[in-house]
Amino acid sequence: MELTLSILLGFMIIGAIFALHAKDLLSAIIAAGIVGYSLVICFLLLKAPDLAIVQIVVETITLIIMVAVILDSTREELKVKIDRRQIINISLALVFMLVLVFFFIQAISNLNPFGEHTLRMASAYVGETAAKTGSANLVTGILFDFRGYDTLGEATILFTAALGVLTILRIKGRK
Amino acid sequence: MIVYILCFILFLVGLYGLITRRNLIKIVISLSIMEFSIFILLVLIGYIDGGIAPIITGLESNPTYVDPLPQAMVLTAIVIGLATTAMLMAIAIRLYRKYRTFDIREIKNLKG
Known part of the structure; x- marks a missing residue:
């Protein structure tokens, strides 16, 4: 391995x-x-x-x-x-x-x-994810439930980057 | 232990390129190489010998899962890396259209 x-x-x-x-x-x-x-x-x-x-x-x-x-x-x-x-x-x-x-x-x-x-912090997640969130996939359970605000921030960053790319590519620059 | 050292060497290659290259595209490539080395290091730390992927199947009794927490964090970081790279490439193409070059020594107006 x-x-x-x-x-x-x-x-x-x-x-x-x-x-x-x-x-x-x-x-x-x-x-x-x-x-x-x-x-x-x-x-x-x-x-x-x-x-x-x-x-x-x-x-x-x-x-x-x-x-x-x-x-x-x-x-x-x-x-x-x-x-x-x-x-x-x-x-x-x-x-x-x-x-x-x-x-x-x-x-x-x-x-x-x-x-x-x-396992330190994750041992609680591993034991409780199935019962608390109903998700069989532990990574999805952590990402969208226990750490939902992280994912919200990630979506905000992605949205801001898309807006930034659109703004940068659209405006006409000064020569 | 050798895998950690190889990850670190990959990070150093990216850092060397970031400081010494003069081409905007090469700088963006170096940044993404550094990102990749950090991702693989975090997932390597969370690996457990004999562990299975952190998905509950109910087929095995008393299974050992690999640590799902670094995987969740790295998943966030990968998507943010995509956003950063797309933004940098958009800025690079704008600079190319204004200055007709990717050479950062020629892009004088960026000096403060």
Whole structure:
């Protein structure tokens, strides 16, 4: 189980690195699709079918939006010379990474090993969802009943984003 | 433990791209890579060996379910990620129509 997941995650890392270095923007987007669709397989292996369904829909919509934007503009990747500013950026990125590695090492010692999670808050949900909400699917029961306000906020964000996209694409800009 | 480290490496790849790339589309791709790595990390933490998917079938007596709480949270986060990406792509295409480039060094009016 852990080996399969490691292979998939390695595959995702290779796809991500290729997406960042591709010379053609269209192939960069397809390589980002590798990461998204591998995530679907990971969710299925981790016994999360709801997440897999949502992720495959979301990934397809994202790819369609990105391909539409690329076909409407340009596919050329910029030519970046290694100048002073680029060196500053790369060293800044390395510093950020080192800081994050430091905190990650501290955080990972507090986590349980993979596969030995203990239920804390969710144990109440697991016991009571069927009786209290009448839903056979625990994830749906939590999402729409115990944490209904979260879902309301999510719907608000989605609505606001749709309004924002419509507003941005409709108005005429000043030349 | 190795899966957590691989997730973290995926996050670092996204962060590196976010800081060093100069193309708006590549920046959006890096952001979504970072998002994906966080999703998979949260679901990995909630996994229990030998657990079944959190759906009550009534077929098994005394079943062990994987933790449904991270799954519910990640479900919310995936949809919000879609909203963010769509918004960023809309802004990118508007900027392209005004400046005819995706290069953030050329988009001078964004400087404060």
